[in-house]
Amino acid sequence: MTAVVDAPDKPSPKDDPPAPRSLTTRVGPDGRRLRLPVALAVAAASGVLLLLAFPPFDLWFLAPVGVAGLTAACHRRKIRGGLGLGFVAGLTFFVPLLSWTSTQVGSVPWAALSLLESLYFALLGGAIAYTSRLIDRRPLLWATVTALLWVGQEALRGRTPFGGFPWGRLAFSQADSPLANFAWLAGAPMVTFATAFIGGVLVVLTWRTRRQLAATVKQTGAWAGAIAAVLLLGLVMPIGLTSPGGExxxxxxxxxxxxxxxxxxxxxxxxxxxxxxxxxxxxxxxxxxxxxxxxxxxxxxxxxxxxxxxxxxxxxxxxxxxxxxxxxxxxxxxxxxxxxxxxxxxxxxxxxxxxxxxxxxxxxxVPFAEYIPIESFVRTVGGWLDPRIVEGIDRVNGFxxxxxxxxxxxxxxxxxxxxxxxxxxxxxxxxxxxxxxxxxxxxxxxxxxxxxxxxxxxxxxxxxxxxxxxxxxxxxxxxxxxxxxxxxxxxxxxxxxxxxxxxxxxxxxxxxTPATTLGALPELLACAAAVLVLLASGINRRRAGSRPLETANG
The missing domain is CATH 3.60.110.10 (Carbon-nitrogen hydrolase)
Incomplete structure (x- = not known):
């Protein structure tokens, strides 16, 4: 995830010696990025880290690390590269997370659901790649943009298709975390935002050159303080405010x-x-x-x-x-x-x-469990794949x-x-x-x-x-x-x-609570902001064209 290279802070004269070759990074059109084999490994590891944050493992503190890993893997890549890396992270996350779906009906429904959910991670990875130029020009936005994209991905995945399947939201990994208390303020989307925001901060802290790390101690301390502030706010925010007062x-x-x-x-x-x-x-x-x-x-x-x-x-x-x-x-x-x-x-x-x-x-x-959407199509395809799928369809009661x-x-x-x-x-x-x-x-x-x-x-x-x-x-x-x-x-x-x-x-x-009062409004605002970020990224990319990007964040 850490891109540590000896790159200069500004363009070097033509007669300067080239930067030393790095085993982890290479220079692309937009600057330094993780080499593809490293990015694939980081993306795959990110899905595993996200998995470990959920029950029954309950290592909630790994969720922001997983977010950071996927963000670093996709940063400065082409959109198709971000799509592929996001899909890899989705597979290593959803395939084991949803393994319980295969307990009685076999591997085909499990695989189909895992692949479908991984497509949303692919979209997330593509969006991360697409916003890279905007982030490189305004690195202070990195943590916020990361959080907005995660909320947007979960909002889409929780509603499509056939009403969506919100399983595996970042918020649902944080029941034991101080971040869970943000649910009192603005619901599960706010918990996801806070979790992904910390992941974005981790990327900001690690995506540095060695020279920049030495020169930006104050900035690094400020970002570390941002993580501490988010966790502390989660701890103290609901004290004395959440206790029911009824009989x-x-x-x-x-x-x-x-x-x-x-x-x-x-x-x-x-x-x-x-x-x-x-x-x-x-x-x-x-x-x-x-x-x-x-x-x-x-x-x-x-x-x-x-x-x-x-x-x-x-x-x-x-x-x-x-x-x-x-x-x-x-x-x-x-x-x-x-x-x-x-x-x-x-x-x-x-x-x-x-x-x-x-x-x-x-x-x-639940679609495909309690009723069958597009039943004739599903029955035909299921019969080709596994006879147990047709047997399962016959058992569905059509609720x-x-x-x-x-x-x-x-x-x-x-x-x-x-x-x-x-x-x-x-x-x-x-x-x-x-x-x-x-x-x-x-x-x-x-x-x-x-x-x-x-x-x-x-x-x-x-x-x-x-x-x-x-x-x-x-x-x-x-x-x-x-x-x-x-x-x-x-x-x-x-x-x-x-x-x-x-x-x-x-x-x-x-x-x-504020969350009950506000309802879906915070999530809608976050999704609108995510759309604006994507639009701004598109405008920025059109203006920049294909020129190499030299930035202060390596």
Whole structure:
């Protein structure tokens, strides 16, 4: 990543001896840049560093280093070079990060999703290369431009195609970092901005000649101070401002587990329902014996009753048995089959006296997992590649999206209606809080994935708690489940592929954070600024033509 060369600060006379050849850099049309083999290695390593910043590794401090590496690799390259290097970084990041997608359906969907997501990193690399001339003329912009391009890439990737797939955002690697607190100010995009900004500062600090390093001690100290200031601001910014001020409620989460992991957990649906019923009855017995505190509400995970209790009386009887045993409403996940053969993935409130009540229908079904876009095309291509893909398509239930906001009223309490991957989408979680959710509750089913996916999702719940100043919870069929407070701290975390019941007192949120108030505005402004940077870079490149660029930053 460091381009350390003995280049002069200004053009040398023609009779000066040439600069010594460097093993790491070469002179291109725009000045010194990393040699291609070095740039490829740095780009590949950058993806690995980004991966290690995410759960289950949780080395959050490596994320800015990964950003810096990709930036250095692409700097001063042609656009096609930046595209290629960005794609390489995307592959080394997304292929292992998304390996959980292959747990049950094979390698083809995993490869397809990883390749698609890597294309967005390719665009990022191309944009970094495209802005090189502008940065070289105004190096003080380098950190800011880096941050803006990252926010823009994530905004695009989180919305396209078919509603986007925001998994792997820089912000979701920072749950244990002081930078996570920036979510309170302007949401996940602000955390990404702060993380990438530090990465940009690291590039500024390292992209120097030896002579410049000796001559710019003050400037180097100023940039190092900028990193310290960002981290310090993240530490102190939300103190005394994020603590919810509402009443305290006791919430129980039941992780009933499944007889075996895999896509055929639906074939085990009665066993899955029985597991959650029996665990709830055990909780009721523990409460009666004084061994556990009486909850005000019980939350079961997504798909905890894959038998529709509205259409199947035996399932309804079992849920009623559990609700009457514990004596409080149960919020459970279930499926409903519509007359046209389509399905709904929903959360259902079950009262111990009156039975089924309020329903929230998942608003953002996952493409290719819960419904198939352009199905005939996908079925044809999938049949060529792997027969298991066609089998998987046949198992997809064709979920219809819900149209109502993601809130679930349970008596006097209102919790968010966030089902599984919906937690990754800023607008859906914010909508639930704006509509009155006092807790961020996420119901999920990880039975077809693994521990890495579950811990990555839990990190998102933690960030959402900070973002909206709400205590939160994640209820999973197999784990992990747990509670969060408004500072993002997690407690009572369960392990994967186990049965567990956890109970905690949670303070209800009764206010709004700046992030809740601002919504998508900071991200939109950052994207607009990124577009302006690209336009300015285009103008700058047209004016500069193909003349070699001599700059003060090596």
């Amino acid at each position: 305290t409620v006791t919430v129980a989460v039941v992780q009933g587990s499944v007889p075996r992991l895999g896509l055929d957990f639906n074939a085990q649906r009665r066993a899955v329902l029985d597991n959650h019923v029996d665990a709830t009855i055990d909780l009721a017995n523990a409460v009666a014996a004084g061994e556990q505190k009486q909850p005000d509400i019980v939350v079961w995970p997504e798909n905890s009753s894959d038998i529709d209790p509205i259409a199947n009386q035996d399932a309804a009887d079992r849920i009623t048995e559990a609700a009457q045993a514990i004596g409080v409403p149960i919020v459970l996940g279930t499926l409903q089959r519509l007359p046209d053969g389509q399905s709904l993935n929903l959360s259902l409130v079950w009262d111990p006296e009156t039975g089924p009540g309020f329903e929230y229908v998942k608003q953002h079904p 219809q999206p819900g149209t109502e906001p993601g809130i679930i009223p349970v008596g006097d309490l209102v919790i968010s209606g966030v089902i599984c991957f919906e937690v990754a989408y800023d607008d859906l979680v914010r909508e639930s809080v704006v509509e009155g959710a006092q807790l961020v509750a996420v119901q999920t089913n990880n039975a077809t994935f693994n521990n890495a996916e579950a811990t990555q999702q839990m990190a998102m719940v933690r960030l959402r708690s900070i973002e909206h100043g709400r205590a939160g919870l994640m209820a999973s069929t197999v784990g992990v489940s747990g509670f969060t407070d408004a500072s993002g701290a997690v407690h009572d975390l369960t392990t994967f592929d186990t049965q567990a019941v956890i109970v905690s007192d949670l303070t209800l949120g009764d206010g709004t």
